[in-house]
Amino acid sequence: MNLKELSRFLGLSQTTVSRALNGFPEVSEQTRLRVAEAAQRHNYRPNARARGLATGRAMAIAHVIPVGSRHEIVNPVFADFIAGAGEAYQAADYEMLLSVVNEADEADAYRRMQLKGSADGAIVHGPKLNDPRIPLLTEIGLPFVVHGRSSEATLPYAWLDVNNRRAFERATEFLLDLGHQRIALINGLEGMDFAYRRRHGYENALALKGIAADPAIMTSTEMTETNGYRAAQRLLQQDNPPTAFLTSSMILAIGARRAIQDAGLRLGKDVSIITHDDELSYMRNGDSEPIFTATRSSVREAGRLAAQMLLEMIADPPDVLPSRMLDCDLVVGQSTGPGPARGA
Numbered sequence: 001m002n003l004k005e006l007s008r009f010l011g012l013s014q015t016t017v018s019r020a021l022n023g024f025p026e027v028s029e030q031t032r033l034r035v036a037e038a039a040q041r042h043n044y045r046p047n048a049r050a051r052g053l054a055t056g057r058a059m060a061i062a063h064v065i066p067v068g069s070r071h072e073i074v075n076p077v078f079a080d081f082i083a084g085a086g087e088a089y090q091a092a093d094y095e096m097l098l099s100v101v102n103e104a105d106e107a108d109a110y111r112r113m114q115l116k117g118s119a120d121g122a123i124v125h126g127p128k129l130n131d132p133r134i135p136l137l138t139e140i141g142l143p144f145v146v147h148g149r150s151s152e153a154t155l156p157y158a159w160l161d162v163n164n165r166r167a168f169e170r171a172t173e174f175l176l177d178l179g180h181q182r183i184a185l186i187n188g189l190e191g192m193d194f195a196y197r198r199r200h201g202y203e204n205a206l207a208l209k210g211i212a213a214d215p216a217i218m219t220s221t222e223m224t225e226t227n228g229y230r231a232a233q234r235l236l237q238q239d240n241p242p243t244a245f246l247t248s249s250m251i252l253a254i255g256a257r258r259a260i261q262d263a264g265l266r267l268g269k270d271v272s273i274i275t276h277d278d279e280l281s282y283m284r285n286g287d288s289e290p291i292f293t294a295t296r297s298s299v300r301e302a303g304r305l306a307a308q309m310l311l312e313m314i315a316d317p318p319d320v321l322p323s324r325m326l327d328c329d330l331v332v333g334q335s336t337g338p339g340p341a342r343g344a
Contacts (some may be wrong), residue, residue: 230255
């Protein structure tokens, strides 16, 4: 039995039945009990749409996915984030609204969503340094949480992020302590905020050791296996090649490992790699011992926490927008070893 059928059986409007089931005080105790008994007898459980009628909410959270840009948001990291967010939505009886749009139409998609009342809030993915979605969503009044940060944003906003700067500073320090000085950076696209922060962490660690960052061994690219391979291959062909790589994702690291092997070099012996591991469900970094030394933080857990943050904002709008920083672990695997001996 659905809401319409239950309402017809009781001779009440769908709104009244929904409000009775959700405990609204304007519904009399007699009506509330009558509706509850009928719902139990007919094994009726209100769905998200029925609850929306009662609460005036859509009972849905939007994830707007722009396509056609250089930076494709739909990737393995996004999939695990969505899985984590979905756990939080399910626990709160919320639904997920995925909207795939052309990048040029993204702003209109958010405006239509707010106008139609089809979502109670949104998660913003892949923030840029000065992300235009932050002022847009603030202007139209749609609650949102940014997965990441936007360093040049001027308006306050809710966010959840990994401490990317410290993670890559720590990873670079680890390689320096092993004796590496020629450390290459294969980063995500520079316009993305996470890549900006990771580069700064890398540069800070070098500067503290009196080493100037060398643009010749720093590159930014879409994070794919092929791009990781091509970048590492090109860098290894230099007259003064790097002895270590710092990569922004496991996928890039896998490509870099292939380039190292094709060059006849040994990973962890001749050349080292440290990467960032999002703990992807289908791409584990080894079993008992990690393959790659890595800064590690679960993107699935980030999805769950970001979704919970947004749901709490919707249920009880805060005076001060929340934020949360997640730290990374540094796990030592088989991909790192001592750098070349001084003077060698």
